[in-house]
Amino acid sequence: xxxxxxxxSLLMLPLYGMAxxxxxxxxxxxxxxxxxxxxxxxxxxxxxxxxxxxxxDLGQMVQTSGASVGRIAALATQSVSLPGSFCNFAGSVLGVxxxxxxxxxxxxxxxxxxxxxxxxxxxxxxxNSDTAATTNAAVDGxxxxxxxxxxxxxxxxxGDIEVALSSFSAPQNALLVAGNYSGLVxxxxxxxxxxx
Amino acid sequence: xxxxxxxxxAAAALSAVxxxxxxxxxxxxxxxxxxxxxxxxxxxxxxxxxxxxxxDGGLDTTKVDGQTRTLTGWCNNxxxxxxxxxxxxxxxxxxxxxxxxxxTDTVNYTASxxxxxxxxxxxxxxxxxxxxxxxxxxxxxIAVTLGSSTAASKKLVAGAYTGKVEVFLSPTV
Numbered sequence: 001x002x003x004x005x006x007x008x009s010l011l012m013l014p015l016y017g018m019a020x021x022x023x024x025x026x027x028x029x030x031x032x033x034x035x036x037x038x039x040x041x042x043x044x045x046x047x048x049x050x051x052x053x054x055x056x057d058l059g060q061m062v063q064t065s066g067a068s069v070g071r072i073a074a075l076a077t078q079s080v081s082l083p084g085s086f087c088n089f090a091g092s093v094l095g096v097x098x099x100x101x102x103x104x105x106x107x108x109x110x111x112x113x114x115x116x117x118x119x120x121x122x123x124x125x126x127x128n129s130d131t132a133a134t135t136n137a138a139v140d141g142x143x144x145x146x147x148x149x150x151x152x153x154x155x156x157x158x159g160d161i162e163v164a165l166s167s168f169s170a171p172q173n174a175l176l177v178a179g180n181y182s183g184l185v186x187x188x189x190x191x192x193x194x195x196x
Numbered sequence: 197x198x199x200x201x202x203x204x205x206a207a208a209a210l211s212a213v214x215x216x217x218x219x220x221x222x223x224x225x226x227x228x229x230x231x232x233x234x235x236x237x238x239x240x241x242x243x244x245x246x247x248x249x250x251x252d253g254g255l256d257t258t259k260v261d262g263q264t265r266t267l268t269g270w271c272n273n274x275x276x277x278x279x280x281x282x283x284x285x286x287x288x289x290x291x292x293x294x295x296x297x298x299x300t301d302t303v304n305y306t307a308s309x310x311x312x313x314x315x316x317x318x319x320x321x322x323x324x325x326x327x328x329x330x331x332x333x334x335x336x337x338i339a340v341t342l343g344s345s346t347a348a349s350k351k352l353v354a355g356a357y358t359g360k361v362e363v364f365l366s367p368t369v
Binding site for chain 1: 233234235236238239240241242243244245246247248249252253259260263265267269285287289291292293294295297298299303307338340342351352353354355356357358359360361362363364365366367
C-alpha cells in the first residue's frame with residue numbers, strides 16, 4: 001500500500017508542474033465569446049403607385065360650333081396621379097412614353113383631315129426636373145410615338161408622381177375624322193440605363 | 197530453580213517485541229486547482245436571411261423572426277454568467293438626402309439566447325450588451341434566435357445587410 005501511495009505522489013507532482021503553464025495561458029478570469037453573423041439583402045426595387053385614373057376620357061374633342069367647328073377644341077389638362085411610387089436605391093430615373101391619340105378609322109384621311117391628336121405628357125415628382133414627351137404624329141397617324149427620360153433621382157425616394165396630359169392639338173389643325181380615338185401613356189421607373 | 201529462571205527469561209523476551217515495533221508516519225500532501233473557465237466549442241455560425249424586403253419594399257419579418265443558430269460551449273463554475281449583444285442589420289447603402297422619412301437601412305431585432313435551461317435576450321437598438329446573468333456550470337448548446345424584427349414601418353433601401361449576435365460567457369461574476 002505504501003508503495004502504491006508513493007507512486008501516486010510521484011505521478012501527481014509532474015502533473016502539477018505541467019498544469020502551471022496551461023493556467024498561465026488561460027487565466028481564471030477569461031471570458032469566452034461566440035458570434036452568430038447575421039446577413040441579408042434587399043434587392044433593388046421600384047414600384048409605381050396605382051394610377052388614380054385607369055382611363056382618361058377626353059370626351060368630345062372637336063368644336064361643335066363656331067368658326068372652328070370640326071377642329072380640335074381647347075381641351076383641359078388631364079391629371080393622373082401615381083401615389084406612393086418609390087425606388088429603394090439611389091440612381092433611379094423616370095421615363096415617359098406617349099402615343100398620340102389615333103382614330104379607329106384606318107382609312108387614310110383625305111386632305112384637310114387628321115386622324116391623330118397630339119399632346120404632351122409631363123411627369124413630375126422624380127429627379128430634379130420634369131419629364132415631358134410630346135407626340136408629333138402626322139395627319140395619317142404616322143410616327144405617333146414619343147419618349148423622354150428624366151433626370152436621375154440621386155437618392156431613394158418615396159412620393160407621388162403626377163402625370164399631366166396637355167397641349168392637345170391636331171396636326172396642321174386639321175379637321176378630325178370622326179371615330180373613337182385612343183392613345184397611351186406609359187410611365188417607367190427604374191435604374192439609370194447603362195450605355196456602352 | 198533452574199526451570200523458574202528459564203521461564204522468566206522467556207517472558208522478558210516476549211515483552212520486548214511490542215516496544216521495538218512502534219510506528220512512525222510521513223505525509224505527502226497533494227494539492228491542485230482548476231481555474232474557472234468558459235469555452236466555446238462552436239464559437240461562430242453564419243445566419244444568412246436572404247431577401248429581407250416584401251413585395252411592397254418593407255421588411256418581411258418572416259425572413260428574420262424565428263431564425264436560429266446554435267453555438268456550443270461550457271463553463272465549469274457555478275458563478276458563470278452569460279450576456280448577449282445584438283447588433284442591428286445595417287445596409288451598405290446609407291439613406292440620405294431626405295429619404296430618411298420613407299427609407300431605412302436598419303433592421304432591428306431581439307436576440308434571444310437559451311443555454312442551460314435559462315433564457316437571455318438583448319435588443320439591437322442599443323449598442324450595449326445585456327446585463328450578465330448567471331448561467332451556472334454547463335456544457336451544451338447555446339441557441340441564438342432572432343425575433344421582433346422591425347424596420348420602423350419604413351421601406352428598406354437596397355443593398356447587402358449585415359449584423360451579428362455576440363454571446364459572452366464569463367466564468368465569474
